[in-house]
Amino acid sequence: MTEFSTFNGLRCSRTGQAExxxxxxxxxxxxxxxxxSYDLEKAARTLRLRDMAGRAPSIWRYHEVLPVSAPERIVTLFEGMSPLLAAPRLAEALGVTKLWVKDEGRNPTGSFKDRGMSVAISMARALGVERLVMPTAGNAGGAAAAYTARAGLKIDVFMPRSAPRANHIETRLYGASLTVVEGFLDECGRQASAFGQANGAFEISTFKEPYRVEGKKTMAYELVEQLGGDVPDVIVYPTGGGTGLVAMWKAFDELEALGWIGGKRPRMISVQAEGCAPIVKAYHENAETTEHWKNVTTRISGLSAPRVLADRLCLRAIRESGGTAIAVPDEVMLEFVALAGAREGLSVCPEGAACLAALPELVKRRDVSADESIVVFNTANANKYTDILAGSGRGSG
Ligand SMILES: Cc1ncc(COP(=O)(O)O)c(C=O)c1O
Incomplete structure (x- = not known):
C-alpha cells in the first residue's frame, strides 16, 4: 500500500532518543x-526521481518525506520549485566558470522562509494549535503571517525595529499582530517566549519547532531533482540561525537512502556578515559551539542572529562536508546586489549577495577552485530591501 507520508516520529538531534x-x-x-524521521525504504517505493515530472510544482511533490499525514491537512500557497538559473556573466565577473543561482525570491512571500512555514503551520493546525507566536529577523515574520492567515489561525510576531520596512508592512497586511522590538533576534526570542508562556501560544521559532527544517530541506531535494540526480561540488549559503544549512545537510542523507544520489556530498560553505559572525568565528577557532555575538553591527536582517541555537548542527554540517565559513562586510554585499542585477537581471537580496561576494575570496584562499560547480542560494527577493538599498545610494535616482 502506498502512503502519503512515511513520517515515523521525532528524535533528539543530540541523543537520538525517540520522542x-x-x-x-x-x-x-x-x-x-x-x-x-521517515521510513525511507517505504518512501523509496513511490518517491522515484524518474517519476517526478507529473507531480505538483511545490514542496509537496516530496510528500512521502514530509510529516503531514494527508493532502487535506496541507496549508500551501505553492511554495518551492524555485528555478536553478545558470549565471555565466556573473560567474565571469567572480572568476569562476560554473555558477548557478537557486532563486528563492520567487516564493509566495518572496523568501525561502515560505517552505518552512508551509510545513510548520500545516503541522501546528493538524495538532490542534490555534494561536502561535514567533520571533523573527524579518522575512520569516511575513511568511508566518501569510501561512497562518491561509490556515485560519492567529499569530503574534516579534520583529526588530531595524528589520526591512517591507517585512513590518507585509506581516501586518497578512493580518498578524506585530510587536516591534528594540533589539535583535535574541531579544525578540526572549519576548516571544515570555508572550507564549503567558498567553498559551505555541512558539515556532527556528529549531525550537521541528518542522520548519522539514520544509527547508526541500531546497536540497529540488536541487538534486533539477540536476538530474547530481550534486554540485559546492553550496554557498547565507547563515543566520542555520536552518537552511542544517536542513539541506539532513536531506542529502535522506536522498542517498532513497537512491537519488550516491555518497558524494557538496561542500557546505556558510556565509555570514562581518558584523555578526558567530559561526565563522567558532568554525575557525575549532570550537563545537558558538558564543553569543554581543556587538551586532551588520544592518542585514537575515544575517543578524547573535545566538545560534543549533550551533553544533551548523558546525557539524560545515565540517562533515569539508566546507568552510566566511564573513563579508555589508558594503560589499550591497555592491553584489547591484552586480547580480546588472549582469544577470537577478533580484538578489543582500544575504544572497553575501554568498556571491564571498566567492572571489574563497577562490583566492583555495577553498573553492575556479572550475568547480557552485550553487549559490539567493534566499529572498531584493524588493524587500528597498530601504537599505536606497539608503546605500543604489537604485535611487
Ligand atoms: C533572506 C534571508 N537569508 C538568509 C537567512 C538566514 O537563514 P537561516 O536562519 O536558515 O540561517 C534569513 C533569515 O532570516 C533570511 O531572511
Whole structure:
C-alpha cells in the first residue's frame, strides 16, 4: 500500500532518543532540536526521481518525506520549485566558470522562509494549535503571517525595529499582530517566549519547532531533482540561525537512502556578515559551539542572529562536508546586489549577495577552485530591501 507520508516520529538531534510527535513540540528532553524521521525504504517505493515530472510544482511533490499525514491537512500557497538559473556573466565577473543561482525570491512571500512555514503551520493546525507566536529577523515574520492567515489561525510576531520596512508592512497586511522590538533576534526570542508562556501560544521559532527544517530541506531535494540526480561540488549559503544549512545537510542523507544520489556530498560553505559572525568565528577557532555575538553591527536582517541555537548542527554540517565559513562586510554585499542585477537581471537580496561576494575570496584562499560547480542560494527577493538599498545610494535616482 502506498502512503502519503512515511513520517515515523521525532528524535533528539543530540541523543537520538525517540520522542512523542502526537502533540505540538519544541526542544527535546535534552534541550536540543528535534528532527523528524521517515521510513525511507517505504518512501523509496513511490518517491522515484524518474517519476517526478507529473507531480505538483511545490514542496509537496516530496510528500512521502514530509510529516503531514494527508493532502487535506496541507496549508500551501505553492511554495518551492524555485528555478536553478545558470549565471555565466556573473560567474565571469567572480572568476569562476560554473555558477548557478537557486532563486528563492520567487516564493509566495518572496523568501525561502515560505517552505518552512508551509510545513510548520500545516503541522501546528493538524495538532490542534490555534494561536502561535514567533520571533523573527524579518522575512520569516511575513511568511508566518501569510501561512497562518491561509490556515485560519492567529499569530503574534516579534520583529526588530531595524528589520526591512517591507517585512513590518507585509506581516501586518497578512493580518498578524506585530510587536516591534528594540533589539535583535535574541531579544525578540526572549519576548516571544515570555508572550507564549503567558498567553498559551505555541512558539515556532527556528529549531525550537521541528518542522520548519522539514520544509527547508526541500531546497536540497529540488536541487538534486533539477540536476538530474547530481550534486554540485559546492553550496554557498547565507547563515543566520542555520536552518537552511542544517536542513539541506539532513536531506542529502535522506536522498542517498532513497537512491537519488550516491555518497558524494557538496561542500557546505556558510556565509555570514562581518558584523555578526558567530559561526565563522567558532568554525575557525575549532570550537563545537558558538558564543553569543554581543556587538551586532551588520544592518542585514537575515544575517543578524547573535545566538545560534543549533550551533553544533551548523558546525557539524560545515565540517562533515569539508566546507568552510566566511564573513563579508555589508558594503560589499550591497555592491553584489547591484552586480547580480546588472549582469544577470537577478533580484538578489543582500544575504544572497553575501554568498556571491564571498566567492572571489574563497577562490583566492583555495577553498573553492575556479572550475568547480557552485550553487549559490539567493534566499529572498531584493524588493524587500528597498530601504537599505536606497539608503546605500543604489537604485535611487
Ligand atoms: C533572506 C534571508 N537569508 C538568509 C537567512 C538566514 O537563514 P537561516 O536562519 O536558515 O540561517 C534569513 C533569515 O532570516 C533570511 O531572511
Amino acid at each position: 512523542a510527535a502526537d502533540s505540538p513540540r519544541n526542544l527535546s528532553a535534552a534541550g536540543a532540536p528535534l528532527f523528524a
